[in-house]
Every structure is written in structure tokens, then in C-alpha cells.
Amino acid sequence: MELRQKIFDFLKDPIYQPEHYLSIADFRALTRERFARFAAAHFFTITDYVDNPRRFLAALECLAWADYSLAILSGVHYTLCGGTITKLGSAAQVAAHVPAMDVGRLRGCFGMTELGHGSDVAGIRTRASYDAATREFVLTTPDDDASKYWIGGAAGTAHICAVFAQLEVAGREEGVHVFLVPLRDEAGRPHPGVRTADCGAKMGLNGVDNGQIWLDDVRVPREAMLSRLATVSPEGRYSSALPDRGARFGATVGGLTMGRVLIAGAAVTASAIGLTVAINYAHARPQFGDTLIGDYLTHQRRLYPALAATYALHFALDRVKALLAAPPTPARAKAIHVASSGLKAAASWARIRCLQDCRECCGGQGFAAANRIGPLLNDMNVDATFEGDNTVLMQQGAAAELALGGVLTRAGAESLRGLVNDLCRRLGEDRGAAARTLCAGFGCPDHLMWAPIARDWTTAFKYPGKA
Amino acid sequence: MELRQKIFDFLKDPIYQPEHYLSIADFRALTRERFARFAAAHFFTITDYVDNPRRFLAALECLAWADYSLAILSGVHYTLCGGTITKLGSAAQVAAHVPAMDVGRLRGCFGMTELGHGSDVAGIRTRASYDAATREFVLTTPDDDASKYWIGGAAGTAHICAVFAQLEVAGREEGVHVFLVPLRDEAGRPHPGVRTADCGAKMGLNGVDNGQIWLDDVRVPREAMLSRLATVSPEGRYSSALPDRGARFGATVGGLTMGRVLIAGAAVTASAIGLTVAINYAHARPQFGDTLIGDYLTHQRRLYPALAATYALHFALDRVKALLAAPPTPARAKAIHVASSGLKAAASWARIRCLQDCRECCGGQGFAAANRIGPLLNDMNVDATFEGDNTVLMQQGAAAELALGGVLTRAGAESLRGLVNDLCRRLGEDRGAAARTLCAGFGCPDHLMWAPIARDWTTAFKYPGKA
Structure with missing residues (x-):
């Protein structure tokens, strides 16, 4: 809570004010500068990913309130790249990278997806062959289909990439492993054998420079393979603490779990921002005489179920965070995987519907970037x-x-029933007041109470209506 | 058909190629230049609005294939402003404005919405009082709530505005009438008494400069009131061919009908573009081995109903266009109003769902601006x-x-039944081939056959997959 307050205070720096007018090149530069300042402030350390996941999540969740490009560029760096090093790397590998990554001096990206392999991670075709003579891994992109694609930060921002590749040792396929591969030096000069390209303009998130990566027989030292779960000896002998290939693959790609929790959290945050704007506007804007638009049933039927759903998702997410913070057990790991995957999908789809309704309920004001x-x-x-x-x-x-x-x-339904009943009762008493109160933080231990920040940054409330 | 082909050929000029990297200021300048070149080519005349509505619609519908900012800036100029002058103006008023507007030398905008009055047009509060001494109307914005808001082109593009205002003649309120008010001269200098402001960045459509307008006792000559339905004599006597106030109001705001047909048409166009991209991608992209993503039921259940809905909306819209082209009768006018309003809503909501599904079905490629x-x-x-x-x-x-x-x-359901049956039969025979054929133009007299243009302008098809 204190950490969040510190970060929100930090984000009041004018550089974090919304900016909607820039060219993509300028917006990328701004996003990198925003990231650099946030990292330099060093609010947390990447090893919190394992040691204090609530703290790790709390810090990164704050960024979605300011700007989603900043949140994603940071998420790729801290969660996907840094978290993977923390979770799959040896103590020496963590010590070698985390201090510089913590303060943004070393910037990382996450090379899992390939042009030809999105959902099918097990099918990726980037190769890493061990060369015992030089004690190096040789990383190769066999064709365009196997080039790394959509890699956030790869077009220009990142210095290193956590590359997922099929390991081959002494002629034997050992499955997907992770290698830290340098992309470019501090001056931006590409590492020998590394080619990158820009994935170009997107429908949003244009502060993030997504890129494509080809590795042309790039040689990295033996220490570049993250070695907590598996190692290759100098002579070229492979061994793993998880001999079952399926279990090993699951553990290797498990770094997405925290990312999914953050995405679900950002969806709840965005829904909270949208609902705060839309519900306050609904209870300030008259149309057809003195009737407020929030008094129309059609309006209520769109905004209030979305408000209830946002609360429900917030509490569901809180359960997952509690599981993450508890001592790990196999059953808990399974529950976390299932719940974080399902919640990521449920929350992001609910967020799309919710924000679309918020946008339409605000009319033109919902289309204005300022809101x-x-x-x-x-x-x-x-x-x-x-x-x-x-x-x-x-x-x-x-x-x-x-x-x-x-x-x-069943457990989720049980814990939500009391909440929903309470919401319904309050809405029945004085809808406008209750809805505003709900937005301002009722019943919610931390997340939605930051709605006042959304309020500071919108103009919808400056609508000079009668109410 | 020939006109469409001419316009599509014209739009192959590189200036109409999609541009996603610009700052808002640069994108607005580009959009105005695109509009200027299109207008200078003079493919149709604004009086087609009344004389040949199919031609008018065909010409403007083409623009949505190229860029929606261009389509909307043009729609405001030709349809809302030009169409209103054509429909509500006298022959002299049409002759005085249409030739210069046709070629874009005189640019118009449409001042209906006020900050405080969106849906409630009858409640607008801009005033126009007749001053018999000077034979002028005096237009006044009483307060910010009554300022014109979201007016496309008002921030910098437009020279004149069709202002909707409450007419007062000799102390008597006569309801909403339309006045042609100069906003700025050719050099962009504001007309005396006119203040404008910029509505700022939006979530899209940033090539259009939406603006806010205040009129501080702006004086315009008696000839500035569009006078086909009602006139004020030099001495200040009001008379109208439609003495019933409700009928007069309906006729005055009826200019939105054509705009709604164009919006519905653009929704069908956009759905066609999205489905063309998504369905072709689905049948080219393998995932998890050789299975094409289009072979998964989850994929088919999202794209094919949307394809059917797009065809249904296309044919429904064609019925409305036939009504528009037929000799006007009161019953037909009522049917056109109801059908165009309902179709605008149905088509635009269907378009949101359709494009969202297309976007998700293309994964990251759907998020890329190029597609x-x-x-x-x-x-x-x-x-x-x-x-x-x-x-x-x-x-x-x-x-x-x-x-x-x-x-x-009932009429709509009847005429669609045969189509739907035919679609289902073809889909049952060879899904992939049928879907591709459908996208390329089956059964559709004109609209969807332009899909090849969408194809030329996307990169999704350049995906180097196996199929």
C-alpha cells in the first residue's frame, strides 16, 4: 500500500501525463524515457518475483494507471525477461543480470513467440546446439517462419533477449530451454550474427517497439543457458532436475503466469478507470430536460453489471495473488496456472465489453482521448x-x-455471493450515490480506491452541465 | 459501377496509401490534402444527393476503403453540409454554394450538436433572431453548454458551417432552422464574432479536426437561412410550407438519413475488409502441426456467422438504397427513416463485434496496423x-x-432466407474454398467484390506459412 502510494506520487511527474499527439517515433522515445526514470527510481527488485510476488505485482500494476505502453515495456523487461532469469537462472546468473536490470541499465526482452509459432510454444524451431570444442551454444534461426516475432522491445530498446530454443546436445534433442542472447550494445550496435527488424505500427501500444529477431549462428558461452532446471556440463553432458520432458516444458514456459496475472490486473484497472469516468459522467450529464443520462434504464443496464463484474474479477484476482504468495506446492502451482490463465482471458474479454460500453455511454466524450x-x-x-x-x-x-x-x-462463487448481495442492496437504496461511492473504493482493499487518479486525468468531469 | 472503378483507380495514388506513423498535426494535414485532391477530381456533384442518391452514395462509399478520416471529413462536407443545402436550400442558395463546394474550394461543416445537446436536437439553445432593421439574422451562443461541439472540420478545415439554431422572428419562437454561417476566410482568419476551439486528440479518426464553435452575435444576411421549407420576409414575416412544427422539425433534421446510410455502408465495408483478411489468414496459417487455424471450430464459429451477418446487412442496406432512389412518398420517407436509423445501429454494432473477432482470429497480425x-x-x-x-x-x-x-x-426476413440457405449449403461443401469465394464476391452485386483492394493493402497474406 505504501509502495503503491510512493509510485503514484512518483507518477505525478509531468512526463507521465497522457500524451496523444505524438508520432510513433516520438512516442517510443517518450516511453523509453518514462521507463528509464521509473527504473532508476528502483522501487523494487526483480527477485521480488520469487521472494515477494505481491510486492512485485503491486509495483508493476501501478504503471497501467499511467500508460499501457509503459506498463508493457516494463512488464516485458521485469516480468518476462527478469522473472524468467530469477525463476530459471542459477544464483550466479541472477547476480550477473538482476542488479543492472533493476535500474534499467541493462534492458531485456523475451524471445518466445516465433512468426510461425504463437500458441504452439512446444513447436518453436529456433535451435541451440552445444559445441563442446568451444564450450559455446550456437543459436540459429533456420528460416523466417522461426524468426522471433512481436518481441516487445526487440526493435530498438532491449540489450538482451531471453531466447526460447530447442536444445541439442551431442546429437540429442532435449526440448525447449532458455538462453540469454545479447542483441545490441549500449550504443545500439547489433551483436554479431543478430539481425532485428521493426514489426511496425500497431492499433495501439505504439510506445512499445515490437521487433523480429533472426539469429545467424550466434555463439554464446555455456553460462548463457539458464541453468536452474537443467545444465550442460563443459564436456557436453546434459542433466536436469526434472527428467520428465512435459514437466520440464511446463516449468520452462511457466514464466507467463505472472504476466497473465498482471494482464488480468490491468484489465481490472482499465475497467475501473472507464467505469469511474462513465458513471460520474452519467450522474452529471442531463439530456432531454433535467433527466440525467444515468437515470435511463438503458444506461444502468450497461454500466452496473460491468461494475459488478469488475469487482468480482478484482476479488477473484486477489485469490490468485494469495495463492502466489503462499508457499508453493504442486496442487497450488496447478491451481495458479489454471486460475491465472482463465482469469487473464475472462478479465480481458470483460474489459473489452466494459470499456466499449463505457465509451458509448459517454458519447463523444468517450471517443475523446483525454478521457x-x-x-x-x-x-x-x-x-x-x-x-x-x-x-x-x-x-x-x-x-x-x-x-x-x-x-x-464453486469456491469462487461462494466467496462472491455475499459481495454481490451487498452491491445489489446498496444500488437499490440510492443508485447515483451508491455508484459513485462504489467507484471511489467501497469494499475494495486497494485497487479501485485509486480511481481519484483517473479523475485527475480526465476532462469528462469538466463537462459544464447542470448537475 | 463504372464510377466506383474510376474512384478506386484514382485512390491508387500513393497519397491514399495507409499511413499510421504520423503525429496528429501531420495526419490532419495529409487528410486535408487527400480530400482536396479527391474534390478537385470532381467525380460527382452534391446535387446528386437529391437527383441521383445511388450515385452520391456510391462515390462516398469508396472513400471508406481508403481511410475513414477521409471518408468522414468528406461525408461532413458533401453529405451533412452540402446535402442539407441541397435539400433545405432554395435554388439560389444551391447555386451560390454547390459549385465551389463540389470541387472543395469552399469547405463546409455541420453545426447541429451542442456540448449540452447530443441526442436532444430539439433542445439546442443556439439562437438566431431576425433584425428587420438591418435585414440580418443575429446568431448567438448563450453559454458554453450551447456551443457547437464535435463539429467535424470546425477546428481548422471548414470555411462555412450549416448552423442549427432556434429561430426567433418578431418575438415569436419558430423552432430549429438552418443558417449558413461563415467561420473563416480562405487564409484561415476567423469571421468576426466567431470563436472556435479544437476538440483535441481522439481514440481514432484523428485526420478529422473536430471543433467547438461559439457565435458572439454573429450577423448574417437574410439569405443565409436555408429557405426551401420556411422563409422570413424582409419585413420580418415568417412563413412555412410545413406549418406543423413536428413535421417541420423532422424535415429539418432529416439530413442525417443519408449520413446514416453511409455509416451503415462503411460498417459493411469495414466488416468485409476485416473478414477478407481474417478468413484468408485462417486458411493460410497453420498452428499445432499442419492444422490450419481455419480448421478449428472455435475459429469458424467466430468468422462465419459474422460473414453471414455482413452479407445480410449488405442486402438490407441495398433495400434502403432502393427506397432512397424511388420517387418519394410519405410512407416511403417513414420507412427510409426507420430503416436507415435501425440499420445504422445494427450495422455499426455488428461491425464492432465482427472486427473484434477478426482482430483476435488474426492474433498479433490483427493488432498490426498494416493489416x-x-x-x-x-x-x-x-x-x-x-x-x-x-x-x-x-x-x-x-x-x-x-x-x-x-x-x-417480415419483408427483410423473407428476402434473406434464400440467401442464408445458399450460404449454408456452400459452406457445407468445401468450407475453405467457399469462404474464400464468398469473400471474393459471391452473390454480391457490387460491394464485397472490392475485397481485392483490401488484399493489396495488407501484409497478413504475406505471412510465409506452409499453405
């Missing part, structure tokens, strides 16, 4: 398919729930 | 609330349909 709903719709649209396609995640989640006999669903 | 789906989602989001809020339009349409006993719905 933030529209830019959030643009920037966050990516969340339905990145770090796991929602359709695929929902199928995984449903299959796992069926296998578990519906345990998670 | 057009994302920018269309951003630019067109406005269509759910402009020229009539969808929720309000749907209620109007439903009420009218109930009053008519469901005539329109």
Missing part, C-alpha cells in the same frame, strides 16, 4: 491474444476445471 | 454514437416497427 477510455481500448486490445490466446486459455481452463471437478468455480 | 483491422476498430468506434446514439436509434426503430406491425422485419 482515457478510447486510448485504453486501443492499447489493450492486444491483451485478448498475447501471453496466450484467450480462446485457447479458456479451453485449457475449462478442461482443467472439469478434471478438478469444479473446485475453483 | 487494417485494428485502425478500422479505432477510427470507426465513433459510429456507435455519432449521427444518432445507437441505443436511442434502436429504441426509435423498435417503436416504429411495433407501430407498423413488423412490416419491415
